Amino acid sequence: MIRTSFIIWALMLVTWCAMRYPAMRRARRQKTRVDRRSTLDISLLVTCTVGLVVMPIVWRLGIFDGLADRRQGIVLVILGTLTGIAFLWLFRRSHKDLGKNWSVTLEVREGHQLVTGGVYAHVRHPMYASFLLWGITQALLIPNWIAGLAGLVAVMALYAVRQSREEAMMRDTFGAEYDAYCARTKRLLPGVF
Numbered sequence: 001m002i003r004t005s006f007i008i009w010a011l012m013l014v015t016w017c018a019m020r021y022p023a024m025r026r027a028r029r030q031k032t033r034v035d036r037r038s039t040l041d042i043s044l045l046v047t048c049t050v051g052l053v054v055m056p057i058v059w060r061l062g063i064f065d066g067l068a069d070r071r072q073g074i075v076l077v078i079l080g081t082l083t084g085i086a087f088l089w090l091f092r093r094s095h096k097d098l099g100k101n102w103s104v105t106l107e108v109r110e111g112h113q114l115v116t117g118g119v120y121a122h123v124r125h126p127m128y129a130s131f132l133l134w135g136i137t138q139a140l141l142i143p144n145w146i147a148g149l150a151g152l153v154a155v156m157a158l159y160a161v162r163q164s165r166e167e168a169m170m171r172d173t174f175g176a177e178y179d180a181y182c183a184r185t186k187r188l189l190p191g192v193f
């Protein structure tokens with residue numbers, strides 16, 4: 001069961017990389033108009049990579065030596081697979097809707113357009129919502145309290161810091177248009193918060 005669980009987690013990671021790679025390549029060609037990158041932001045991105053990718057691999061290699069392991073059951077594997085499918089779907093949708101306006105850090109591109117359609121018509125941070133789902137998927141599929149929860153903790157930290165800074169940057173750039181967009185949308189869960 002542990003092996004199956006880890007393989008499902010690994011397949012999701014590979015699928016995510018295949019989805020992200022073309023966007024990374026395209027983004028390198030886009031010119032930046034406003035750059036709000038900070039050391040804190042970059043450090044949190046590194047923390048997310050460690051939490052979401054490195055920790056489960058380190059655990060699987062046996063480096064934890066059984067520390068904080070928990071039992072794994074079929075119900076958790078099924079739930080983890082379902083949240084993983086939801087994560088990949090939402091990630092793909094938000095990437096497609098954001099298109100050329102996407103960036104890995106806080107930036108406004110030349111010719112940047114405010115996206116308010118697709119999944120962005122319902123929430124302002126669907127891609128961060130997908131990362132939170134990734135963290136939940138990992139917690140369900142990796143049967144170790146430390147390696148399992150590391151991704152979710154890292155993503156929550158990134159989101160906590162990013163959310164207000166990103167919204168301030170978008171407000172500075174798009175003004176009343178962004179205010180109106182905020183007035184009709186929630187951040188992560190449609191109609192709730």
Ligand code: SAH
Nearest residue numbers: 101103105106107113114115125126127128
């Ligand atoms: N917070 C969004 C986007 C994450 S990518 C989400 O979770 O889906 C981060 C970049 O997306 C930011 O640097 C910003 O330039 C851009 N961005 C965020 N919201 C946007 C929107 N509604 N329209 C266009 N660009 C947006």
